[in-house]
Amino acid sequence: EVQLVESGGGLVQPGGSLRLSCAASGFTFSTYDMHWVRQPTGKGLEWVSAIGTAGDTYYAASVKGRFTISREDAKNSFFLQMNSLTAGDTAVYYCARGSWYEYWGQGTLVTVSS
Amino acid sequence: QSALTQPASVSGSPGQSITISCTGTSSDVGGYKYVSWYQQYPGKAPKLMIYEVNNRPSGVSNRFSGSKSGNTASLTISGLQAEDEADYYCISHTSSSTRVFGGGTKVTVL
Numbered sequence: 001e002v003q004l005v006e007s008g009g010g011l012v013q014p015g016g017s018l019r020l021s022c023a024a025s026g027f028t029f030s031t032y033d034m035h036w037v038r039q040p041t042g043k044g045l046e047w048v049s050a051i052g053t054a055g056d057t058y059y060a061a062s063v064k065g066r067f068t069i070s071r072e073d074a075k076n077s078f079f080l081q082m083n084s085l086t087a088g089d090t091a092v093y094y095c096a097r098g099s100w101y102e103y104w105g106q107g108t109l110v111t112v113s114s
Numbered sequence: 115q116s117a118l119t120q121p122a123s124v125s126g127s128p129g130q131s132i133t134i135s136c137t138g139t140s141s142d143v144g145g146y147k148y149v150s151w152y153q154q155y156p157g158k159a160p161k162l163m164i165y166e167v168n169n170r171p172s173g174v175s176n177r178f179s180g181s182k183s184g185n186t187a188s189l190t191i192s193g194l195q196a197e198d199e200a201d202y203y204c205i206s207h208t209s210s211s212t213r214v215f216g217g218g219t220k221v222t223v224l
Contacts, residue, residue: 045203099165
């Protein structure tokens with residue numbers, strides 16, 4: 001069974017940092033590109049970042065230069081390092097598999113507030 | 115990259131058909147076959163309903179279908195049922211190798 005489990009969310013002050021993790025199981029992780037998608041409470045989905053199987057990375061303009069995506073295939077995991085956080089980054093962050101997001105995690109809540 | 119344009123809400127009676135549009139540009143929707151659609155219930159993760167414009171994953175009802183014309187993709191739900199009441203989002207690949215979502219459409223079954 002395919003599973004994606006996010007962790008690392010929480011409350012952080014503006015300007016702070018947080019590292020999200022997504023642990024994958026039930027499939028050959030190294031053969032899939034992986035994505036982060038976020039959703040502010042009561043609002044729509046926003047694509048955040050992606051990492052390809054070769055480690056190529058892509059970012060939304062709103063996070064470029066502040067967020068860094070990485071993966072560790074040996075641990076079937078990928079990550080999102082978030083720096084210089086602002087209130088606008090407050091959202092549930094989902095990890096999703098592959099080009100079509102056929103599988104999603106349950107989401108982890110990131111709250112940026114003083 | 116601006117969000118793709120979806121109607122904020124669409125409604126229909128049980129048994130009817132409804133169509134949700136998703137309008138972008140030639141740099142996203144119009145330029146690629148990489149358009150997919152998701153259904154989301156409150157408090158839940160999204161679920162893939164259509165991928166690559168008009169393909170249905172196994173397990174998704176054939177009442178859901180997708181299409182594209184120019185810069186606009188569409189999701190049609192036929193034989194509307196109460197369980198179809200949810201939020202629906204489109205997403206497209208872009209010319210800068212990023213992705214962009216639509217703003218979402220709330221479907222109400224009257």
